[in-house]
Amino acid sequence: MRIGVIGAGAVGGTFAGLLAAKGHEVEVTARGAQLDALRAGGLLLDGGWGEHRAAITAHATLTERPELAILATKAQDSATALAANATRLEGVPILVVQNGLGGLEVAHRELPDAPLLGALALFAASYLEPGHVTVTGPNPVVIGAGPGADRVLLERIAGVVGEAMPVEVSDDITAAQWTKLLINHVNALPAITGLSVQEVVVDRGLRRVMTASMRETVRLARRMGVRFGKVQGVSGSVLNLLAVLPLGIGEQFPRLLARRMGAVPNPGSTLQSIRRGQLTEIDFLNGAVVRAAADHALLAPVNAAIVALVHEVERTGSFLSPAEVVDRVPV
Structure with a gap:
């Protein structure tokens, strides 16, 4: 062909x-x-x-x-x-x-x-x-x-x-896209810090921020009537648990995603764009959550803060420390 x-x-x-x-x-x-x-x-x-x-x-x-x-x-x-x-x-x-x-x-x-x-x-x-x-x-x-x-x-x-x-x-490719969107929340924090996905997940503060962004997304999706499809063994029923579980328990989900990536450091696609000096697709990832929330007169403060930090790194070319990220994202 x-x-x-x-x-x-x-x-x-x-x-x-x-x-x-x-x-x-x-x-x-x-x-x-x-x-x-x-x-x-x-x-x-x-x-x-x-x-x-x-x-x-x-x-x-x-x-x-x-x-x-x-x-x-x-x-x-x-x-x-x-x-x-x-x-x-x-x-x-x-x-x-x-x-x-x-x-x-x-x-x-x-x-x-x-x-x-x-x-x-x-x-x-x-x-x-x-x-x-x-x-x-x-x-x-x-x-x-x-x-x-x-x-x-x-x-x-x-x-x-x-x-x-x-x-x-x-x-239902749209339902599958929402699940993949949630999985892709692993991309933003590496782009902000310059760390691999695995390194981000190991860091207690960053892992908590990542989990909070995922929980916010699931909660908003449920309010908007969005379904999550099964992708890579991750089902909608598993993701819906993120909406109700305490952050400390919900952190097992990003840990699972990091383990699946194996031992080779994974920078994520957003960090790869930063390293090449290109604009990222963050507005179509965490930014898509912010827009969808706004369309329903809702707020997504965690995801909005993460999007702003990625754009700051795009603009300045300087990564932020984990402590700075934790301090600036409202978890």
């Missing part, structure tokens, strides 16, 4: 490398040093799913109309990326692989005639250097139907991707 991957960072690079290894014709879009490296030596993908050197075609925008497009840019870049590739994507099925909420809505607004599927990348991957992506947590991808996609298309695309990596099919 001819597959176009828009955004060849950690997630897009993983898709591109594994799909190319299965014999698909893969073209990726990239910029700057990443584009130069992919053109010069292809993509090196190693780690949890083995080592692959993928000879892929790379350009600033797609040069051919694919049979399947995979949107793997950061959420804040998706509208611009889709607009830049719109002439190649008319009517093409698009798999939107992004953290946070709103990705399918943005894609539908930009390309209303394209059948859309949503995907959650549960695997952990790091963009180590131009042309090199390492998979540190070989977990599944969850795929569900979005606007314009029926069950037949969903199963066909899930079958194609499933040949390259483990896939779980969801009947």
Whole structure:
């Protein structure tokens, strides 16, 4: 199959490398040093799913109309990326692989005639250097139907991707996205402190802040009538417990997430963006909680404070100490 991957960072690079290894014709879009490296030596993908050197075609925008497009840019870049590739994507099925909420809505607004599927990348991957992506947590991808996609298309695309990596099919991708959004609360504090997810969870004060942000999110979701889907063994019933448990007991949840990441320090995608000097997708992660709360005349003070601190680090380039974070987030 001819597959176009828009955004060849950690997630897009993983898709591109594994799909190319299965014999698909893969073209990726990239910029700057990443584009130069992919053109010069292809993509090196190693780690949890083995080592692959993928000879892929790379350009600033797609040069051919694919049979399947995979949107793997950061959420804040998706509208611009889709607009830049719109002439190649008319009517093409698009798999939107992004953290946070709103990705399918943005894609539908930009390309209303394209059948859309949503995907959650549960695997952990790091963009180590131009042309090199390492998979540190070989977990599944969850795929569900979005606007314009029926069950037949969903199963066909899930079958194609499933040949390259483990896939779980969801009947309610929005509910699954909310669960992934909660899991992604592990990303913000590493971006603020410069620590790995595992180091954040080990720190008592930071772990308490992380748990408080998760508890606030679950409580708000329940008031808004949001459902949580089962993702990576995490069910809605487990998450609903966070709304009622004391923080000290609720801290077992981020500890569980950190243990699942293994021993290799995981920086999280938001810290990776900070290290590259890029704007983060925090407004689509914890910031999505703040916006959803505001839409229902509710407040999310813990998540709002965390979002503000990430933007402060983006602006200043200076990380904060754990003590500063604990002092400035209202838990």
